[in-house]
Amino acid sequence: KRTVVLISGRGSNMTALIAAASDPAFPAEIVGVISDKADAAGLGIAKARGIATQVITRAGHGSKQAHDAAIDAALTAFNAEIVALAGYMRILTSGFVQKWQGRMINIHPALLPAFKGLDTHARALAAGLRIHGCTVHFVTSEMDDGPIIAQAAVPVMVGDNADTLAARVLKAEHRLYALALGLVAEGKARMEAGRTVLAHFAD
Ligand code: GRF
Numbered sequence: 001k002r003t004v005v006l007i008s009g010r011g012s013n014m015t016a017l018i019a020a021a022s023d024p025a026f027p028a029e030i031v032g033v034i035s036d037k038a039d040a041a042g043l044g045i046a047k048a049r050g051i052a053t054q055v056i057t058r059a060g061h062g063s064k065q066a067h068d069a070a071i072d073a074a075l076t077a078f079n080a081e082i083v084a085l086a087g088y089m090r091i092l093t094s095g096f097v098q099k100w101q102g103r104m105i106n107i108h109p110a111l112l113p114a115f116k117g118l119d120t121h122a123r124a125l126a127a128g129l130r131i132h133g134c135t136v137h138f139v140t141s142e143m144d145d146g147p148i149i150a151q152a153a154v155p156v157m158v159g160d161n162a163d164t165l166a167a168r169v170l171k172a173e174h175r176l177y178a179l180a181l182g183l184v185a186e187g188k189a190r191m192e193a194g195r196t197v198l199a200h201f202a203d
Contacts, residue, residue: 001185004032005148006079006088008070011042011105012170013086013177018049020178028185032078034071036090052078055150058090066094075100084181094141102191105184107177111135111151116144121162121169130156132165136174136180138191147196149189150180188193 001020004057005014014033023032025133027128033046033053043053050076054074061067075083085106097104110120112135124132183189188199 001081001183003028003077003080003181004033004034004075004086005030005046005084005086006122007035007040007086008037008041008089009040009042009087010143011045011087012028013173014020014084015045015176016174017086017181018046018051022049026182026185028082028176028181028189030191031080036067036088042087043185056130064093065095066146068093072096072099082098082181082184083139085113086177088202090141091143095133097141101143103138105136105177105180106139106144106146106151107173107180108135108137108144109166109173111153112137113145119162121165124156125160125162132156132169134169134175134176138196140194147194149183149196150176152176161189 005017007014019032020026021028030051033042033051035043035098036057038055038057044055056074058067061070066125081103083100083104110124111133115123131153133151135151136149138146138149152175154168155171180189190197
C-alpha cells in the first residue's frame with residue numbers, strides 16, 4: 001500500500017518505517033514524506049534514502065482548512081492509500097480527518113488512553129508508573145483518541161528521568177510502528193464502526 005508519512009521534526013519513526021518498508025515483502029511502501037516545517041531533520045533523512053519530500057507550511061496558507069487542503073492535494077498527487085503521522089505536531093481539521101478515517105494512523109508515546117497530549121514521559125514518572133509505553137491508533141477528530149491498533153509496554157526503571165524513559169519508549173515505538181503499519185497495509189487491522197477489528201493470527 002502506498003504510504004505517505006507526515007512529520008514535523010526529527011523523523012526517527014519515519015526512518016523506522018522507511019527501513020521496514022525497504023524489505024520488498026513488507027506490505028507498505030513509503031512513497032513520500034510531507035513536513036509542515038522546512039527545517040525538519042527528517043526531510044534530509046528521507047531525501048538521503050531516495051524518498052520524495054514536500055514541505056507544506058501553515059504560514060503558506062490562509063487558514064487551517066487551506067493548509068490541510070494543500071496536504072490533501074499532495075497526498076492525492078502521491079496516490080497515497082495510507083497516511084502515517086510520525087511526530088506531526090498539528091491538529092488536523094475534522095474534514096481532513098474524516099476523509100482519511102480508517103486510512104490514517106498515528107503513534108503516541110504513552111499507553112493510551114493514559115497521557116494524551118505532550119510531556120507524556122514526565123507525566124508518567126510524576127504519576128509513579130512502573131510501566132509505560134506507546135500506542136499506534138487510527139486517527140479520529142479527537143486528539144490521541146482513535147481506536148487502538150497496537151501497543152508496546154516498557155518498564156520504568158529506578159533512576160529514570162524523562163529523557164532515559166523517552167529513549168526506551170522510542171526504541172519500542174520504532175518496532176511497534178512498523179508492525180502496526182504492516183497490519184493496516186495488509187488489512188489485518190481495520191477500523192469499523194469506530195472500533196479496530198484485528199484479524200486472527202492463527203492462520
Ligand atoms: C515520538 O515520540 C512520537 O511518538 C510522537 O512524537 C515523537 C516523534 O519523534 N508523536 P520522531 O520525529 O519520530 O523521532
